[in-house]
Amino acid sequence: AQSVAQPEDQVNVAEGNPLTVKCTYSVSGNPYLFWYVQYPNRGLQFLLKYITGDNLVKGSYGFEAEFNKSQTSFHLKKPSALVSDSALYFCAVGGSSNTGKLIFGQGTTLQVKP
Amino acid sequence: KAGVTQTPRYLIKTRGQQVTLSCSPISGHRSVSWYQQTPGQGLQFLFEYFSETQRNKGNFPGRFSGRQFSNSRSEMNVSTLELGDSALYLCASSLAAGPQDGTIYFGEGSWLTVV
Numbered sequence: 001a002q003s004v005a006q007p008e009d010q011v012n013v014a015e016g017n018p019l020t021v022k023c024t025y026s027v028s029g030n031p032y033l034f035w036y037v038q039y040p041n042r043g044l045q046f047l048l049k050y051i052t053g054d055n056l057v058k059g060s061y062g063f064e065a066e067f068n069k070s071q072t073s074f075h076l077k078k079p080s081a082l083v084s085d086s087a088l089y090f091c092a093v094g095g096s097s098n099t100g101k102l103i104f105g106q107g108t109t110l111q112v113k114p
Numbered sequence: 115k116a117g118v119t120q121t122p123r124y125l126i127k128t129r130g131q132q133v134t135l136s137c138s139p140i141s142g143h144r145s146v147s148w149y150q151q152t153p154g155q156g157l158q159f160l161f162e163y164f165s166e167t168q169r170n171k172g173n174f175p176g177r178f179s180g181r182q183f184s185n186s187r188s189e190m191n192v193s194t195l196e197l198g199d200s201a202l203y204l205c206a207s208s209l210a211a212g213p214q215d216g217t218i219y220f221g222e223g224s225w226l227t228v229v
Contacts, residue, residue, distance in 0.1 A: 032212075034218070036220070041225075042222060042223075043118075043120075043204055043220045043221050043222040043223045044204065044206075044220035045220070046217055046218070046219060046220075049217060090157065092157075094212070099162060099169060099170055099212060100145045100147050100162055100164075100206065100208045100212065100218055101147060101159050101162050101170045102147070102149075102159065102206075102218060103159070104149075104156060104157040105156075106156045107156060107157075
């Protein structure tokens, strides 16, 4: 069965510093991996996805993620954090190639302080 | 290009009532999925529809049901509402059958409060 783990409930970082939000996954077959962000009282906004190809995926708002097959990780990164990046971040894995079903991690709250 | 549209955005229902939530996917998208988000359980998959057929169903009681119309619009229904059904219900749409075929986009959600 597929699963996703986000080991940190909250990540605190100072504005201008690099940020990392961690995600590990367990899946049989090829992983389809996603990152979404949720602002208060809003839906999920797509940041980036890994389907195949380059291990470094670039996404929206300056975010990127590194796919590491040996460590089964897909950590979200940004070189310089902004206060406006403060939100709830979800990592998700797609179940298989013929379904749009996503399995989500529990979410990580990112707090960027000025 | 309009995004995924969910209506209503907010609603309050009484225990025992039923509720219908609507989702209009992005134009051209044929796959629609529904998720329930609660503080305790996080994001949980409800069901997925593709070309009017339910392809997957999550581990929810039969009170939760859905359907998809020929124009890809989808509705979900919850009957005999319980307090625990209070949640944000999110709809997602994608172009085709699987994640490799396109990005999965979410709507703003429908906030359901059961009193």
